Amino acid sequence: MSYLLPHLHSGWAVDQAILAEEDRLVIIRFGHDWDETCMQMDEVLASVAETIKNFAVLYLVDITEVPDFNTMYELYDPSTIMFFFRNKHIMIDLGTGNNNKINWAMKDKQEFIDIVETVYRGARKGRGLVIAPKDYSTKYRY
Amino acid sequence: MATLTDSFLADLEELSDNEADVLDEDNGDAEQMEEDVDGDLADIEALNYDDLDSVSKLQKTQRYNDIMQKVEDALGRGSDISYQGIVLEDDPEYQLIVDCNALSVDIENEIVITHNFIRDKYRLKFPELESLVHHPIDYARVVKKIGNEMDLTLVDLEGLLPSAIIMVVSVTASTTSGKPLPDEALQKAIDACDRALTLDSAKKKVLDFVESRMGYIAPNLSAVVGSAVAAKLMGTAGGLSALAKMPACNVQLLGAKRKTLAGFSTANSQFRVGYLEQTEIFQSTPPSLRMRACRLLAGKSTLAARIDSIRGDPTGKEGRSFRDEILKKIEKWQEPPPAKQPKPLPAPDSEPKKKRGGRRLRKTKERYALTDMRKLANRMAFGVPEESSLGDGLGEGYGMLGQAGSGKLRVSAGPSKLSGKVAKRFKEKNYGSSGATSGLTSSLAFTPVQGIELSNPQAFANQLGSGTQSTYFSETGTFSKIKRT
Numbered sequence: 001m002s003y004l005l006p007h008l009h010s011g012w013a014v015d016q017a018i019l020a021e022e023d024r025l026v027i028i029r030f031g032h033d034w035d036e037t038c039m040q041m042d043e044v045l046a047s048v049a050e051t052i053k054n055f056a057v058l059y060l061v062d063i064t065e066v067p068d069f070n071t072m073y074e075l076y077d078p079s080t081i082m083f084f085f086r087n088k089h090i091m092i093d094l095g096t097g098n099n100n101k102i103n104w105a106m107k108d109k110q111e112f113i114d115i116v117e118t119v120y121r122g123a124r125k126g127r128g129l130v131i132a133p134k135d136y137s138t139k140y141r142y
Numbered sequence: 143m144a145t146l147t148d149s150f151l152a153d154l155e156e157l158s159d160n161e162a163d164v165l166d167e168d169n170g171d172a173e174q175m176e177e178d179v180d181g182d183l184a185d186i187e188a189l190n191y192d193d194l195d196s197v198s199k200l201q202k203t204q205r206y207n208d209i210m211q212k213v214e215d216a217l218g219r220g221s222d223i224s225y226q227g228i229v230l231e232d233d234p235e236y237q238l239i240v241d242c243n244a245l246s247v248d249i250e251n252e253i254v255i256t257h258n259f260i261r262d263k264y265r266l267k268f269p270e271l272e273s274l275v276h277h278p279i280d281y282a283r284v285v286k287k288i289g290n291e292m293d294l295t296l297v298d299l300e301g302l303l304p305s306a307i308i309m310v311v312s313v314t315a316s317t318t319s320g321k322p323l324p325d326e327a328l329q330k331a332i333d334a335c336d337r338a339l340t341l342d343s344a345k346k347k348v349l350d351f352v353e354s355r356m357g358y359i360a361p362n363l364s365a366v367v368g369s370a371v372a373a374k375l376m377g378t379a380g381g382l383s384a385l386a387k388m389p390a391c392n393v394q395l396l397g398a399k400r401k402t403l404a405g406f407s408t409a410n411s412q413f414r415v416g417y418l419e420q421t422e423i424f425q426s427t428p429p430s431l432r433m434r435a436c437r438l439l440a441g442k443s444t445l446a447a448r449i450d451s452i453r454g455d456p457t458g459k460e461g462r463s464f465r466d467e468i469l470k471k472i473e474k475w476q477e478p479p480p481a482k483q484p485k486p487l488p489a490p491d492s493e494p495k496k497k498r499g500g501r502r503l504r505k506t507k508e509r510y511a512l513t514d515m516r517k518l519a520n521r522m523a524f525g526v527p528e529e530s531s532l533g534d535g536l537g538e539g540y541g542m543l544g545q546a547g548s549g550k551l552r553v554s555a556g557p558s559k560l561s562g563k564v565a566k567r568f569k570e571k572n573y574g575s576s577g578a579t580s581g582l583t584s585s586l587a588f589t590p591v592q593g594i595e596l597s598n599p600q601a602f603a604n605q606l607g608s609g610t611q612s613t614y615f616s617e618t619g620t621f622s623k624i625k626r627t
Contacts, residue, residue: 050484054487
């Protein structure tokens, strides 16, 4: 479903996308369109893109085509979701230990929407770290 | 009169004695009919009558012959329609068309009468046929074809009837109770069939003529339904003004035939559609929408007929616009419904909260506030592992609950936040036991204000001596069994 979402093809475009958005979250998926994990994630992203368009905008970035952020954001997972608001990276406490990003494929649309809403709420209030509505530590996964 | 008496005699010969009284009635009716000078429309009750000529007289009338002559002349002349501004009613062509309409109605009646005649004759041979083939002309054709043949497999009805009906007819014929007719009666029936077919072709000719002049008489109506159907509608309704006065729901049924369904349901059989089903618009509509299309057509054609009846628009422009309207509407029905768009969620917290506070809100909050117990369960002491429902950190954690160090199991209730009135009533209820003097009652009072504390006496004793703190795994414990020597 990645073809339904806008791609960013250069580091400059990514920067502009993050900078230019004034009052919406910018959600960027770093990864490869051909990657299995990314495909799963993109399925969810494409289906919610229209629903959350009032407060979030989605972009896809190919980390081979645009390697500029790989070291800075430590992008070595198959799929990485990061949240930005007014040129600021918003961290989320997901219970996984990595507060910087979502680095697995989420399969539930509603869960993803909930996370985005929480992040938006926190970011509007000026928080740099928000707590995800659900704990994604392994304790609760099984 | 000679023919009459002859036929009576013939009747007497043919009929069995139990039908003698019927014959008497016939006799009376026939005499009445003879007295009927006009004789244009034969009385329906007189139809049992045996002689065809006395029953159907239309073909012999002056009017029939005149009109047919004129029609044939006009058809031979071709259409030299003049569009001069003469008043329509004065135009001889228009008069002829009006006459034609009246005549075609008469012919239709005549056909029904002849049909009755044939049925009466042929009933003896094949009683079931009239319920299988309703349409008079079809019936006449079939009768003519079958004649006195008893084995229907030898008769080829192909082209006269639909194949399903042919099958039903031949199956029924194999079990019929009918007997072959005597030659004379058969000859009469076949003559009547010929008569019916002649009348039908005459009617067709009249309708052809009316149809060819339709563009002049009713330009709007023929623009909507086509000139052939317009002519048929006008003919059946009995003229343009009659059609204009008719409500649309009746126009829809003009020319509707009774159909043999052979036991099938009426759901899909286009049951209540008349001539309008022959229109091009109706035929090009998918079957599921045909009924709607038909209603629409009927409505618009009535409007068009009304326009035509007062010569409102001789160019037929209004009719063409009706037609376009109908086509557009039918096309619109066939469009799929618009795709459902996903509705975007509103941005969270985008609109201000409606509840701002006040006494009532404060009360509700108080009522649903966290209890002390829940508060304790939610809190964690620093450096102390919590207890949990399943032990070892599994299950639901208890937080600081039961960890206060005092061995407390119950949290003492704080000052009640219930409203004064409720609290007072609650107190009155519960202090009942304190004043009692019976030996079975306790002096202990459970008050909602103070609560009661139950303590485990052993908890204190164990606190230092034994229990978890002094086991092998405890941090302060030592190898208790082994003493240093």
